[in-house]
Amino acid sequence: MNDNILRIAIQKSGRLSEDSLKLIKECGIRFDNGAGKLKTDATNFPAEILFLRDDDIPGYVEDGVAHLGIVGENVSEESCKDVDTVHKLGFSKCRLSIGVLREAEYHGVQDLEGKSIATTYPRLLEQYLKSHNVTADIHEISGSVEIAPSIGLADAVCDIVSSGSTLLSNGLKEVETIFRSEAVMIASKHLSPVQQDLLDQLLFRIKSVQVAKNNKYILLNCPVDAVENITKFLPGMRSPTILPLATEGWCSLHSVINENKFWENIEKIRQAGAEGILVIPIEKMIV
């Protein structure tokens, strides 16, 4: 096998696919992902992309067939494969929760003692129950978990939830959250030195993309005597850039701001005398 390239496994089609592809592209890695392809070569980075079922990714990475993989933490943790989680990717956020019938009385996790719980996540559920000293009958099924209580297959379910609407529409209520998940990058424990170096390059690019997403470039006009006040809210990476305007006593101030901070501070910036405020997305940010 070629030790000088990185094989990156991503989900072929599902909730992780689009964001995984987008992230790889935002890192400047180009490849042809024609429909139905299961493997493709990157054209400008020593990498191959494998398109797989998400459940298979941790195993491929453990075996070293793939060197990196993008999966939900839920799938990676449940698989118990011996891989390194090298970075959290911030998308596909969801939680693994226990749900019971809406009309069932529920006071706490002890109420699950002796009950049957249907799930596709038996290991994570078992760990959770064990840590709460509860013994329940874990019923492993591979899909459509939510209907189990209404057809009498189980008393409760343990499944992935994002908004909770699937639980609700199946007559269930969410009673415990046992695990919070997001997409993560996992890596093989047996990378060659070249592959480790390529992984470091890739992580550097991913972090630059993530930082850029959380920040905006801001331009505004203000009276020169308002600069000091406005700078308190827009400290920038080192300090803002100030350029004179053709109008005497006015300048243009350029800075970078965290998007959340922008919404917190925008009123104060305006009250301090800022006008003509432009907010521009940043593509990459090297800090």
Ligand code: ATP
């Ligand atoms: P595959 O066919 O590859 O086995 P799958 O049906 O097992 O796919 P998906 O439903 O595509 O998996 O979900 C993939 C991952 O996306 C989940 O393991 C979880 O980490 C995350 N996920 C699942 N549901 C949601 C949701 N509603 N919102 C956000 N992320 C989710």
Ligand code: MG
């Ligand atoms: Mg799957």
